[in-house]
Amino acid sequence: MEKDILKIMISEEEIQKKVKEIGQRITEDYKGRDLLVVGILKGCMLFLSDLVKEIKLPLTMDFMVVSSYGSATKSSGVVRIIKDLEREIQDKDVLIIEDIVDTGLTLSYLMENLKTRNPRSVKVCSLLDKPDRRKAAVDIEYVGFTIPDEFVVGYGLDYSEVYRNLPFVCVLKPEVYMK
Ligand code: IMP
Numbered sequence: 077m078e079k080d081i082l083k084i085m086i087s088e089e090e091i092q093k094k095v096k097e098i099g100q101r102i103t104e105d106y107k108g109r110d111l112l113v114v115g116i117l118k119g120c121m122l123f124l125s126d127l128v129k130e131i132k133l134p135l136t137m138d139f140m141v142v143s144s145y146g147s148a149t150k151s152s153g154v155v156r157i158i159k160d161l162e163r164e165i166q167d168k169d170v171l172i173i174e175d176i177v178d179t180g181l182t183l184s185y186l187m188e189n190l191k192t193r194n195p196r197s198v199k200v201c202s203l204l205d206k207p208d209r210r211k212a213a214v215d216i217e218y219v220g221f222t223i224p225d226e227f228v229v230g231y232g233l234d235y236s237e238v239y240r241n242l243p244f245v246c247v248l249k250p251e252v253y254m255k
């Protein structure tokens with residue numbers, strides 16, 4: 077894996093520092109609320125597991141698997157729910173955990189879908205924000221890092237399902253995409 081890396085964009089230390097900060101903010105903001113953390117698999121898994129340890133409140137967790145039709149590096153905006161939430165979210169304070177908001181199409185679809193289920197609130201926490209390619213406006217309450225329009229992997233993000241287990245966020249060498 078290491079040989080495929082062109083450059084590290086966000087180091088493990090930077091990520092861990094940011095995760096602590098966001099966890100503290102969420103802890104402040106959700107005191108006395110009924111927090112339900114909703115992870116969007118699989119990209120959220122490393123971020124979510126580190127983040128929930130920094131939220132010093134009682135909370136529940138649920139997960140969704142969504143697939144946006146398209147190629148490996150481009151999303152089409154047509155979203156399919158592969159796995160839905162296990163429980164109802166009525167009156168809950170839902171916090172969606174995402175790896176990255178790119179076009180925003182996946183999230184705007186998800187937000188609309190979840191809002192029809194009458195939660196008390198729905199907010200978004202994303203490790204990365206890539207605003208250059210935004211097609212649908214989404215309000216992201218908690219953003220880890222705003223990044224330029226480059227395809228990144230690591231810390232949950234994949235290319236063809238590989239590289240998710242890297243502890244940092246990085247850019248791959250161009251030849252990796254030609255294989
Ligand atoms: P959207 O374009 O905002 O709908 O992004 C949907 C999904 O595309 C994200 O949840 C990621 O799984 C994937 N994605 C977008 N940009 C990147 C990237 O730079 N690296 C890896 N996955 C990405």
Ligand code: MG
Nearest residue numbers: 119233234235
């Ligand atoms: Mg993906």
